[in-house]
Amino acid sequence: MSGYDLAVVGAGIMGATAALRAREGGMRVVVLERDVAGAGASGVNAGTLSLQIKRVGLMPYALVGHEWWRHAGDAIGFKQTGGYTLAFNQREQAMLEDRMRQKRAAGAPIEFLTPREVRAREPALSNRIVAASYCAEDGFADSTRTGTYLRRLLREADVELREHSPVSAIERGFRVTAGGETIEAKRLLIAGGAWTASLAAMLDVTLPIRVRTNTVTVTEPGPVHLHAGIGHATGLLTLKQKPNGSYLIGGGWQGVGSPATGRGRVLAETLLQNLRLARFAVPSVATARVLRSWTGYEAFVADYWPLAGALPGVPNAFVLTCVRGGYTIGPCIGPLVADLILGREPALPLFDPARVNATASPALAAAGR
Amino acid sequence: MNEHSLRIGNRGAPIHFRFDGKPIEAFDGETVSTALWASGVRAFDGGRTYFCAMGVCQQCAVWIDGTRVEACRAVARNGLDVRSGA
C-alpha cells in the first residue's frame, strides 16, 4: 500500500497552510482532522487581523501572514478597515506608547493620534480616550468561513483531507491510526492546536502546553456605527462591527473548559467584564442585543513563543502550535515549517520546541539518535 | 368591538402608541404585536408582526424607545415610540 510523504494532524490554519506548501514542494500529503477543517481556534476566533496586537518579535511573520489574508479576500470576508488601539488613563497611555513604538520599529505602520483626531474619524468612540494609535493595515476576516476556505484550497491543491478522523495512535516511522484507518507516512507534522500535547504524548513526548479558554461574543445585526477595528492598550479588548452591523467582541477573557472534554463554557463574570469594557470603548454597543457567546481554545507555552520545528526526540516529526496571534500568522509560519520539512532553509527563523524542556522518554531518544 | 374587528370580546382602557410614526390603538393588557395585528399591520421592514407569538423566532423584533425587544412580548403602553428600524 502506498504511503504518504507527510501526514499532517490538524486542518486549522497551521496544518492546512503547511500541507499546501509541502504539496507545492512535491510531497504527497494527507491531513487528518478530528472534526471538520477549521473547527478549532481557526474557525471560532473573533477574526481579528491586526498588526497592533502582535508581539514585537512576531511582527515580521504577521506582515507576511497579513498579505495572505488580503489575497484570500472575499472568500474569507476579509476587510481592511484600519484599527485603533485605545488608552483610557495614564497607565494605559504609557503602555500604549511604549508598546506601539516597539511594534512600529518592528515593521508595523503605526501612527499615534490625538483623542480629537480619533473621534473625528470614528464618532462612535468613547469620549474618555486619553491616547490612541492607528494602523491602516489592520482589519478582520469572518473566521466562520475559514474551514470552508481551507477545505477548498486543500482540494484544489490535491491534498487529501480526512475529516471526522481523530488520531488515536501514532507509531514511529510513521503509522498513524485515525478514524479507524491506519495510514503510513514518512514524516509527521502535529498541528493540533489545543490537542497537540495529547498527540505528542502518543509518541511519548511531553510538551508543556497550556490552554487558554477565550471568550468571544456576537451581537445582533443592526445599524453600523463603527468602521475600524478597536483594541485596548492592554490587549484585553478586540471589538469590530461587521458590515451587517453585528459586533464581535473578544480580548481573551477566560471561560472554563478542557479540550479533552469538548467545547468550553462561558463564565458570566468574565463575559460581563468583557462586555463592559466594550461598551466603555464604544458606547453604541450598549443597545445591541447579545446573540451568542462561546469559547475557543488557544494553546500556549510559558514564554508565549511558538512551538515550530522538529519534535524533540522523534526524527522526521515536527510540531507547529502555540502561535500567539496565530490566525494572522498561520499562513506565514505554516509554510515556513513546511519548508523545514522539505529540507529547505525557512526564510524566517523558526522556534525550536526543544527549548521548552520538552522531553522524550530516554529510551526513545536514544533510539532516535 | 365591531364586526370588522379581529378582537374577541370586550376590552379595557384604550392605549395609544406610534409605530413608525403612525398612530396605533391598543387596549389594556395587549402586546404590541396584538395591537399591530388588530390594526392590520402584519409585516414591516425586516420582520413579521406575528409568527411564533412566544418570543422565540425574533421575527417580530422592533425598537421600542431605543431598546430592541420582541413585539409579541412587549406590553403596549401609552406613548411608546415603536419602530421597525433603529
Add this chain to the structure above:
Amino acid sequence: MTASYDVAVLGAGPAGAAAAIEASSHGLRTIVFDEHIAAGGQVYRTSPRIEGNGDADGDRLRDAFGKAGIDRRLAHRVWHIERGDKGFGVYALGPDGPFNATAKTLIVATGAQERYVPFDGWDLPGVMGLASATVLLKSQRVLPGKCVVVAGAGPLLYAVAHGIVAGGGRVAAVVDAQPRHAWWRPDVLSRPDLVLRGIAWLNALWHAGVPIFRGRVVRSVMREGEALRVCVVGNGRVREIACDTVCCGFGLMPSTDVTRLLGATHAYEPSLGGWHVVVDDDQRTDVRGLYAAGDVAGVVGAAAAPFQGRIAARSAARNLGRTVDSEGKRERDRAARFGRAMTRLTQVDDEVIAAIPTGVTMCVCEGLNRATLEAAIDDGCATINDLKSATRCGMGACGGRVCEDSVARLIALKTSRTREEIGQATGRSPLRPVELDAIAGDFDYDALPMPAPAPL
C-alpha cells in the same frame, strides 16, 4: 450579594409551578423564574387585564402559585446558567434590571415549543403556527384572521379551528395531515373527557360548515393582493383555497436550550417530540443537581406535568436531606399516555420535507434556502454543527429554534444518517437575546478587574 436558594425552578407552567409549590412545602427555599408576566406556561397562558382569557385549571394553578411560599420572578428572562461548586448560578433580567441567584438544585420546566416545518410561502406575513394561533386566541383574545386555513397535525389543529369559530371568525378549511382513523388509538380513550371535548369541537365545526380535509398537507401559500391562496395536496388531489391567514403546525418539540447548555444527555424519540432531555424515574438528568419536569423531558402533555414537577421536587428534597417518600409515579405515567398518543399524531412525513422547493428559505434569520443548505451537505456537512459552521445556519437571532428540526430532517434525507448521528446544536448562552447594556449594568471603569496585559 447574590441570593441563594435550595431550589430554582425554570418555568412557571404546570410542571414548574407544581415543582415549586411542592419544594416549598418541604421547607426548601425556592425561587421560580418565568419570562411571562403570569404563571401558567403556554398551555394555561393568560394576560392579566384582558377579559375572557384564562380557564379553570389555569386559574387554579395561578391561585396556588400566588399563595405558595416561593420567591416568584415573573417577567424575568433567564439568559445564562452556569454550574459551579455551590450549585447553579442563574442570571436573569427582570423589569428592574439584572437579577441573579444561586441554587443547590435546578429544576428545568421549560416546556415545549412549536415544531416549524417550512413550505413554499411559510415566511409570508399572515402565516403562523398552531401554538402561535393558540396564544392569540387564548391569551390575547384576538383572531389570527377573518378567514383562516388551519393545517398540520395533532390536537392543536382542532383546538385552533374551534377557537376561531367560537371567537367569531371563519375557518376556510381544516387540513389534517392524518387520516381519520389515526386518531382512534387505545391510549386516546384513557381521557374520555378530552375525547368528548374533541367530538364537541368537530360538531361545532360541522355546524359552521367548515370543510375538513384529511390526509393532506399545505404545499404552498401565495399572496394574492390582500389575500392568500393556499394549495393543499394529498390523496392524489390538489385543491386551492383562498383565505387571509394560515395557521400551520406539526406538534411540539421539547425546549432543551437550558439542558443542552448544562451538558445533560439528550435522546431522540419521535413519539416524545424528538430531542428531549433524558431523566430517570425521579426526573433526574445525568447532571448532578439538575432535574427536568414537564414537556422538556418529552412531550407528554399538561396532565402529566404536575406529577413530574412534584416528583422532581420530592427527589430534590430527599437529596437535600428531607425525609420524603417518592409517590405519584404511577399517576404520572398514566397521565402521560394520552399526551404521548397526541404527540405521535404530529410526526411529519419525509415526503413533506422532500417536497420543500429548493428556493424556499429554511433558515429565516440568516436567509438560507434549501439549495444553499443542500450544497453544503453535498460538500460534506453531515451534522447540524458542521452545517452551522459552514453556512451560519442556526447562528441568527432565534438560535436555530425555528429551523433546526427541519434542517436536520434535510440532512437525514440526503445522507441517510440518523438523527443521533446528525446531532443537535451545541447549547450556547445567552439563552435568549438580551440587550448588552441591560446585562452589563452600570460600572466604574477604574474598578474593572483587569487581568494581566497580553505579552509584548
